[in-house]
Amino acid sequence: MTDKVRVRFAPSPTGRLHLGGARTAIYNWAFARANGGTFVLRIDDTDPERSTQENTDQILRSLTWLGLDWDEGPGAGGDRGPYFQTQRADHYRAALRRLAETGHAYPCFCTPEELEAAREQARARGDSFLGYQRTCRDLDPDVARARIEAGEPHVWRLRVPDDHEPVVVHDIVHGDAVFDVHELDDMVLMRSDGTPTYNFATVVDDGEMGITHIIRGDDHLSNTPRQILVFEALGFPVPAFAHLSMILGPDGKKLSKRHGATSVEEYRDRGYLPEAMVNYLALLGWSLDGQTTIVPPEQICRTFSLERISKNPSVFDEKKLEWMNGEYLNAMSDERFSREVLVPQLAAAGLVGRDAYTPERAAWFDLLSSVLKPRTTHTGDVVEKARFLFEGATVTFDEKSVEKNLAKPGTRALVAAARAALEALGEGDWVAERIDGALEPLPERLGASKRKLFQAVRVAECGNQVSPPLGESMQLLGRENSLARLTAAEEIAGE
Ligand code: GLU
Secondary structure (H helix, E strand, O other), rough: OOOOOOOEEOOOOOOEEEEHHHHHHHHHHHHHHHHEEEEEEOEOOOOOOOHHHHHHHHHHHHHHHHHOOOOEEOOEOOOOOOOOOHOHHHHHHHHHHHHHHHHOEEEOOOOHHHHHHHHHHHHHHHOOOOOOOOOOOOOOHHHHHHHHHOOOOEEEEEEOOOOOOOEEEEOOOOOOEOOHHHOOOOOEEEOOOOEEEEHHHHHHHHHHHOOOEEEEEEHHHHOOOOOOOOHHHHHOOOEEEEEEEEOOOOOEEEEEEEEOEEHHHHHHHOOOOOOHHHOOOHOEEEOOOOOOOOHHHHHHHHHHHHHHHHOOOOOHHHHHHHHHHHHHHHHHHHHHHHHHHHHHHHHOOOOOOOOOOOOOOOOHHHHHHHHHHHHHHOOOOOHHHHHHHHHOOOOOOOHHHHHHHHHOOOOHHHHHHHHHHHHHHHHHHHOOOHHHHHHOOOOHHHOOOHHHHHHHHHHHOOOOOOOOHHHHHHHHHHHHHHHHHHHHHHHHOOO
16 A cells, blocks of 8 residues: 555444444454554534534444544544534635635525425426536626625535546445436535535545545445545545445344344443454454454454455344354453453442452452353353352252252252262362362262252252352352351252
């Protein structure tokens, strides 16, 4: 790449950052990183009714959480700002002045009623073109100036050159699309209240910010030929375009709230890791080699290329995301899992203090992490799986588990034998391996099935039949509580 890559993500703060927007941001970020380029974040807050500070904050938070650091934009500085469209009014005015001076823009005084009447007439004539009929395009400039000076309301329109070759959009994802300029309206650049339209503001910004590649959703594909005309009129180089196909829900319709959670923060709150989200979303339309599924963010930003973006829509599959999240959780070191997942989750549930991960207790948490990691698909899962460890000498029983495993006749003797065997282990021997070793010979000795004995002890210790492995669970519980729970279980075990 000879020109230094500059890309931008330009969300409108009219809602939260949703999965589609996050994917667009990821592709821009990854493309910048893969090419040693610059990732610009611009806030397209020109819609005053629907843009809110809260949405802006939420978008910035989501991007930060995902790890998509931007080089220029809110909080990051940069010399091509400001990076909020509402702060760029003078840039749009200056750009319009340039276009007016060079004859690329002209004022239009048609009222909405006149525009509608002209459209009706065109329809009545059977005209296929129902856009603006260019009524004011050839007004005498002096007359136009006088009307403006007299305070007559007007918009500014782009003078689409009559003799312009068809506009070719070279889209890296979708290939070339050709547009006849006669199908392209003399569109409004500046409204009568002095605010720029999206197609004008975005081109002024992209041009002034030196954007080399525009990567965005394909809902903007139809705007692109118009924007190309504006780039040309302003004398900016036309950037390269890559329009991303939609993300569909499992029912084949565009992913939306109907399909459940769609905002990034909802996924965060439901226990997904940012790395898993970035990996999963990146693969909704891009692939490393067509088969690798685990591609961590740092690898995405080394290997990302626009050529490997698919033009087919992709389908969001929460099960796959869940699976991927589990893979990322399981791949964490015990220590990282303890610090970033286990302790914060337990603390949020009030089971431990926020600073519980002390040097003295680190080994305990890390052991718990090692047994929970493979059983966790959402960060919050750890709370219910670990709760039995925080109940001291007694445990809350799951009734069904008791019925199936403890209440059956002949169980009491098994629990008593297990307790006797375990009592023989001293405090210093209270480790998973020795605990398992002490229980191991019992089934044969007592003529009971292995399953029956182990499930009875498991329910006695953990309250249910789906706990982490028994030896580790009892080690974590400690000798005293483990033995106390067996004693208590004997009382309710079937004779
Ligand atoms: N603010 C626009 C949007 O959120 C950005 C469009 C663009 O990337 O040009 O849809």
